[in-house]
Amino acid sequence: MLATFLSQIVNGLILGSLIGLIALGYTMVYGIIQLINFAHGEVFMVGAYGGLFMFTYLLPTFIQRQWYLALPLLLVGGAAVSTVVAVLMERFAYRPLRGAPRLAPLITALGVSVALQELVRNFYPGATAALPFPRVFVQGTWEIPVPGGTVPLRWTGLLIIVLSLVLAAVLTAYVNGTRMGRAMRAVSQDSDTARLMGVDTDRVIVLTFALGAALAGVGGIMYGTDLGFVNIDMGFQNGIFAFTAAVLGGIGNLRGAVVGGIVIGLVKALGGQYLPGGTAYDYVWIFVVLIAVLVFRPQGFFGESERVRA
């Protein structure tokens, strides 16, 4: 059925663009310091909880009631919380290990990931269970008529698709056409030479973490708004997807991260619908695709020797 197929395409695009948004953070950090920042999924989760905290305890009721006031504030607040966490993480967990064997920061990343999860679990009121997240966007769906039925598109889903792609485009323009963006690419290609050309590499690395985290924070808010709840594990699960997306697209490559995310979203949605086993097996198909791509194109879709790039 066409309507079913298109519905799953829509679902895939919603999940995929969110995954792509998170994947940008993985791929940028990898491009700059060749670190798979496994704590990035937790940065996404922390953004969502930061937004929830802001909404619950800081925003006055009249703002809470108006989504067009609450949503922008939450997006900015979530991005800010994620950014602060990521910058601290870089400063105190990763920077001391700069120049250490690669395994050391990698294991540190796993440690930071567990630490962030446990911090939120223990200190955020009620976080041991899933918490309801405010629906700070227009609820309901747009029933798109197609031959033989309708395709439902949630407004929050549309928000995820549009905002993710816009942010990815803004980031790409920033990396390609600004002073600091060029500095990021220069550092990713040869950090010693970049330093000799006057680029403050520490600053560039912090900026890279901050930008990736801001996107993840926005993603966390949109995820909560779309689902209506958040839980501690959201970062782990979506982080794994996003990491997979980054590898699939060619790690270090911005366009690859977004495309990889969308491919994963589509594989999950369509695989769950059409392949034997249904949604119980949809994770399996994602990793089957990952393995297949890595066997035949280990560098990913857009991966070359070069890194951070449009």
Add this chain to the structure above:
Amino acid sequence: MSAPSAAPEAGRTGGGPILAAAGVTMQFGGLRALGDVSFDLMEGQIIGLIGPNGAGKTTLFNCLTGLYAPTSGSVSLRGERLPQDPALVTEKGIARTFQNIRLFPSMTAEENVLVGRHVRMKQSPLSSLLHGPKFKRSEAAARVRSGELLNFVGLGRFSDELARNLPYGDQRRLEIARALATDPSVLLLDEPTAGMNAQETEATRQLIFAIRDLGISVVVIEHDTKFIFTLCDRVLVLVQGELLVEGGPDEVRGDPRVVEAYLGAPPEEVEARLYSSAAVDESPGGAHRKEDGP
């Protein structure tokens, strides 16, 4: 071994030295790569730095750019001691190129030059994210300047070419353009004509003269002694980390120690004779030690 405060053959000097190295010593564990090297670079001067492989020329460059902290001694630019950070040194006005070309391979020629422009650009984060008017002005100005520099080194038509796709000689010229983009008062060139044919070498000589005429002082490392003697106002000869001879090209060319150490006999023979007790590598090609990178 300090230099005369004014080199008579260079009529372009004025005031004090722009760059002064005083007793620069660089010790890597047991290896003394540089021993008490002092020299002054006057404004508008071209200094040549020659010496056998492993003499410490590139090490000296690394000390002059803040990449290495000298074990003792100091480097000062316009009388001010250099900071111990390459990025800050670049901002102060020393730029360099590399013996092994170190462009950003996956960036275009123009982008490479724009990275060189980094320290001279101001863009606020918000304005650059939103492409505000101030950002656009800054970006446009930097692109104009990059275009001028690419034209200056003769690469104007290659501005959109990826650096890694440029021919070898053009890559060397692009490195010079990138270094010039930092608005340096001192430019350090590490073997700018390595691998070039006679015609390209001549073009590079003219380019260096043109750079000097912009008021930029230049230090050149080169093995091609003919190139050095016809280019430079003064020549320093470095052998085993020590400044052996220093003077005008004619003086240096005629100096028997230089003829012996560098021009005449094969280096291993000379080193064996000059430093019979010093460390001469046991292998036959040992005197041709590869200099440490960058």
